[in-house]
Amino acid sequence: MTRIFIAVFVLLSTTLFAQQITPEQWEELVKTNNRLLPKYGLKPRTAPQKESDETFINQVMKQEQFSGDRTAASNHMIGLGFDYLYRGDVKTAMYRFNQAYLLDSLNTNIYWGYGAVYMTIRDYDKARKQYEMGLTEKPENTHLLTGYGTYHMTQYYVLQPHDEEKALSYLDSAVTYMRKSYNLDPKDQNTLFKLSISYWLKGDCDNAWNYYDKCATLGGRPITEAYTKDLNKKCKRKK
Template identity: 25%
Template sequence: MKESVVIWLALLIPVLSFAQNTHLASAGPSTDTNVAPKKSLDLKERRVTPLFGEVSKTSEQIDEEIKFLSECDKSFSSRTEASSFFATRAWEYLQEGSLDTACYRFNLAHLLNDKNVEAYWGLGVVSYQRESWVDAKRMLSKGVSLQGDNVPLLVDLSTVELKLFAITSRKEELDEAAELLKHAVSIDSTYALGQYNLALLHYNLNELDKSWDHLHKGRTLDFSQLNLDFVELLKAKMPDPQGFFK
């Protein structure tokens, strides 16, 4: 089984990484959370827009999809298998930084199987890398609706909520992140990134004791995921109660 996407974001500094297996990409923060109004897209633009832009299909697009599905039916034992194949290729393109190609492959994976969580997950990552924060939330939320107990996916969506809070300061983003993390930790408290995101959540709530507590839980689980810049921010507000970080 393919490993999940994992992300750890120190939202008060420009550091973000999504990883699928060893597939990494990075992006910095932006201050624009507006969703651009939908416009008429030609077929080339639709291919590299999440879920083909979610607009009515043209006859040209329908013809292309029929041909594609027919070819896949000849080459794979099932469309589910074909969908997994294209999702795997998409993660590879994402690792290389080829966002448009990755997006198109994830779209094809979704076309073949609209229950493939990897497709929504990947499109969420692509959207984040494009600094389309709201689209990232929407795509990851679609994945969570299919796999509501997928801990890494829940934590990834919480990261996007925390990102949106860092940009907008809307309390509802923190509340949603808190609910996601509460559920994730109830399933698996040993998932390090869940603990790190809880540290960040409590930092934003100015609950510094709790922030330190979750940060230490995270570091004992996986020190390699620790963001030392965030540690410095936390230390500036409150010294480490355990004295581990001087």
């Protein structure tokens, strides 16, 4: 496995495959903990759970930073969920994404969080379904478009050693979804970085550098040293 494969695959899956939880192990955990299911599995809430939910919502909404805006509070919880995901705590991340759902059940960013959890544990089919459900509700959600593009890029890596033609079709789809996301929000560094990688994989050096530079100009937060080296190696800068 090459250096760039490792660096990019870790990035695509959001985190270092935290705790090495497999889909099978996750399913065992879910059997006794529906807090690990998106939207709590849509199972009826018990009276104590409803009381606990209401207490949680009231406590959060008392915070001045949200000014009574439940969507803002929901997005805050999604941000906390990703913080836990980056630290390797997948379970707590899912708890936060579900709390975001409690605060605003219509916030399609929750599917971004759910999809990221499933990407992390490498249950790609369930990740795909979460992104697709969210995009059905809000087709122009840029986080979901980039997440869905990430799913397609990951499928490229999975299939590339075995079925080059099918793998390339996934890579083309990744570019399609990420380009749509970029057109809606040209300042998302995550989208810019992944677009650069996609074009690098396609051998399109001009676009690989174009999106790399756009990302770097905005701060270059997701850019890795490994990718920078491989981009320079494969795509020499034009003088």
